[in-house]
Amino acid sequence: MLELLFLLLPAAVIYGWVMGKHSAKKELLEQQLTINNAINSSVSLLLNEDQEQAFDRLIQYFDDTPSNIDNYLTLAKLFRKKGEIDKAIAIHEGLVKTDQITIPQYELEEIQLELAQDFLSAGMLERAQNTLTPLLTSQHASEALLGLLHIFEQTREWQAGVESYLAADAQLLSENCRQLVSHFYCEIGDAHDNYKSKKQAYKRALKVNRKSVRSLLALSKLYLIVNNKQKSRELVVTILDQEPSFAPALFNIAPECFVDEFEQTAWLFWLIKEKNIKSVTAHSQMTDYIVKERGIEAGRSYIIEHLQDQPSVRGFAKLIELEKEFFMSDPHFKQLQSLITRYIELKPLYECNSCGFTTNHFSWRCPACNNWQTIKPLAGLDGI
Ligand SMILES: [Zn+2]
Numbered sequence: 001m002l003e004l005l006f007l008l009l010p011a012a013v014i015y016g017w018v019m020g021k022h023s024a025k026k027e028l029l030e031q032q033l034t035i036n037n038a039i040n041s042s043v044s045l046l047l048n049e050d051q052e053q054a055f056d057r058l059i060q061y062f063d064d065t066p067s068n069i070d071n072y073l074t075l076a077k078l079f080r081k082k083g084e085i086d087k088a089i090a091i092h093e094g095l096v097k098t099d100q101i102t103i104p105q106y107e108l109e110e111i112q113l114e115l116a117q118d119f120l121s122a123g124m125l126e127r128a129q130n131t132l133t134p135l136l137t138s139q140h141a142s143e144a145l146l147g148l149l150h151i152f153e154q155t156r157e158w159q160a161g162v163e164s165y166l167a168a169d170a171q172l173l174s175e176n177c178r179q180l181v182s183h184f185y186c187e188i189g190d191a192h193d194n195y196k197s198k199k200q201a202y203k204r205a206l207k208v209n210r211k212s213v214r215s216l217l218a219l220s221k222l223y224l225i226v227n228n229k230q231k232s233r234e235l236v237v238t239i240l241d242q243e244p245s246f247a248p249a250l251f252n253i254a255p256e257c258f259v260d261e262f263e264q265t266a267w268l269f270w271l272i273k274e275k276n277i278k279s280v281t282a283h284s285q286m287t288d289y290i291v292k293e294r295g296i297e298a299g300r301s302y303i304i305e306h307l308q309d310q311p312s313v314r315g316f317a318k319l320i321e322l323e324k325e326f327f328m329s330d331p332h333f334k335q336l337q338s339l340i341t342r343y344i345e346l347k348p349l350y351e352c353n354s355c356g357f358t359t360n361h362f363s364w365r366c367p368a369c370n371n372w373q374t375i376k377p378l379a380g381l382d383g384i
Helices: 002-047 051-064 069-082 085-097 105-121 125-137 141-155 158-167 175-191 195-208 213-225 229-242 244-250 261-273 280-294 296-309 313-327 331-346
Strands: 350-352 375-377
Touching (some): 069 085, 125 141, 175 195, 175 213, 280 313
């Protein structure tokens, strides 16, 4: 009898294994169902724009099933989104300090970045800085440096930003980081009051970001101080090669780059013909030159041709100005001219490409959205 029982043992093992597999599968299915239910009900609440209750439901779900790190991280993100930063900090700090679970280094650094984000959201800049600084030499150097640069731009500590950049692993830094650092160097250059220090800072800005329009322009202006017109002109041309949209902003320094009016006009001609510059300021200046050399009729034809290709209020105002000679005695002419002038005065010169902020004063950082180099000369019908 006992032998018979032994004979049944393999069958019992197989039965146990099959049942165990079924039970594990059932457990997994139940877990999946719970997740699906939680997600489905949260999504329908979100669709019904009941964001608050949707968050509460998800948070409740994660609270009940804190089985893995991803759940904790999602929970912390939800808390941060809800504005409950202290809870997000508690979760992230708990994960960073825990010795209950072994978190791989790369993931641990990601949690530290999230923790720094919590501190930033809470306005705790110093704690964010202390969390990010050790990460400058990690695989997350780029993200850490970006975070630090955003802190230092708030406090206007340009030198501290540059020092963080120098401490970071240069190989790992993104293009975005380099662009930002070049603005930091330019801010340092702008604050200096002697030629040598300014030049050094702008050159460093250019070294960090070869395409930095700001440092090229700053250097171009600097070369004019020492009367190196050729070098200044070369840099202006480089800027236009990279950023033709900056053309109207360059016209205030361009005349000084040239030896005489003829050279300046030749440059203007090159911009229009070779670089296809649409700026009405350039075409207006060219019109003035044509009027001077070949008379009003030729100037009028030129600006009309330009207006047909690129209609603009300022171009139209130029045409009206040329018509003055023929219609000066007409009482309606003055009225028309003053209406156009008033319209132009009400229009801004620059616009932020990122947030749409408009201004008459150019700045390298948008005061509304805080983005760098997004303010550009206005283009289109009201363009300059
Ligand atoms: Zn903006």
